[in-house]
Amino acid sequence: MRGLDAVQPRHLALLGFVLAALGYMACFRYDAFGLEEAGAHALALNWTIAQKIITPAAAFGFPDLRAVVLAPLNLHWAGSLPAAKVYTMLVLFAGVLLWHALLVRLIGAEAAMIASTLLVLSPMALHAADSIGTGAFLLLAAAGLAHLRAKALASSRPVNAWVMLELLALTFAVSLHPAGLGIAAVHLWSFWPERKSARGRLLLAGGAIAVAFPLLVRMGWPGHEPWGVLLAAGAALLGPYADPNLRWGAGWPVLAAVMLLVLGQWRRLKTPSDFTALIAALVLGAFLPDAGFALLLWAALLALGFSALIRLN
Numbered sequence: 001m002r003g004l005d006a007v008q009p010r011h012l013a014l015l016g017f018v019l020a021a022l023g024y025m026a027c028f029r030y031d032a033f034g035l036e037e038a039g040a041h042a043l044a045l046n047w048t049i050a051q052k053i054i055t056p057a058a059a060f061g062f063p064d065l066r067a068v069v070l071a072p073l074n075l076h077w078a079g080s081l082p083a084a085k086v087y088t089m090l091v092l093f094a095g096v097l098l099w100h101a102l103l104v105r106l107i108g109a110e111a112a113m114i115a116s117t118l119l120v121l122s123p124m125a126l127h128a129a130d131s132i133g134t135g136a137f138l139l140l141a142a143a144g145l146a147h148l149r150a151k152a153l154a155s156s157r158p159v160n161a162w163v164m165l166e167l168l169a170l171t172f173a174v175s176l177h178p179a180g181l182g183i184a185a186v187h188l189w190s191f192w193p194e195r196k197s198a199r200g201r202l203l204l205a206g207g208a209i210a211v212a213f214p215l216l217v218r219m220g221w222p223g224h225e226p227w228g229v230l231l232a233a234g235a236a237l238l239g240p241y242a243d244p245n246l247r248w249g250a251g252w253p254v255l256a257a258v259m260l261l262v263l264g265q266w267r268r269l270k271t272p273s274d275f276t277a278l279i280a281a282l283v284l285g286a287f288l289p290d291a292g293f294a295l296l297l298w299a300a301l302l303a304l305g306f307s308a309l310i311r312l313n
Helices: 009-027 037-051 081-107 109-120 123-130 134-154 161-176 178-194 198-218 230-234 244-264 274-285 291-312
Strands: none
Touching: 009 081, 009 109, 009 123, 037 081, 081 109, 081 123, 081 134, 081 274, 081 291, 109 291, 123 134, 123 291, 134 161, 134 178, 134 274, 134 291, 161 178, 161 198, 178 198, 178 274, 178 291, 274 291
């Protein structure tokens, strides 16, 4: 019994991640198909740099900043597609851990645990890791920015290293998807009350540059494959390969549930917060309803849904 008493929740969580990783790797496709175009572009840039050959950036344009996150693969695993997929899986798990910590603060520990567990086990999460998709990196950016903002506000220095990291993370998020632009807009909104101080002016100027740089360099978000309509992305619980006709039918209740849950939290939208950033990400991300947006939509539905269910009970 003494040995069982030493088992902590974090040990069970680690065991769960190990089992999930084994399941993910068993489901990965190890052929040349199934990669997201933007993810393949980022991999190609890294591999050409590692092999010292001509980069494809001149022909295909500059990739999003997931290429920077994937750069450690150049140390030993350049050219290895399985290594890239496993690495993306680890990025996804890191994003889920940060997402769980954020949800504990927003909706409570019980709802956060259920929502995070079901997010890891969802077909969209597996698809994000298997395709080196935007969703894994977008979740990491969304959750990471919330923690960086809290660290920046808690620091005694007006302009500190956490602020610089926050601006870099804003650039990363905006380069990935229009949803990142929604998160950046809320962060800039939170800087606005300080606009008359030197710190506020610096934050607004730095935030504007952080947002404008990836937009001007990449001229939007090329390389994504939108599913055409928002309803298709709303049926994320069916997985990315569900029948298109089935997506249309399942998309309505999913989107309706998200809208009802958001309206139920409307009072929390009056001031810039982590919750407001999530809603802004969903609104702007809806202009590009791809697999990355679907994962973020599913994460929001799980978080808001289980929070509402627990409050009702």
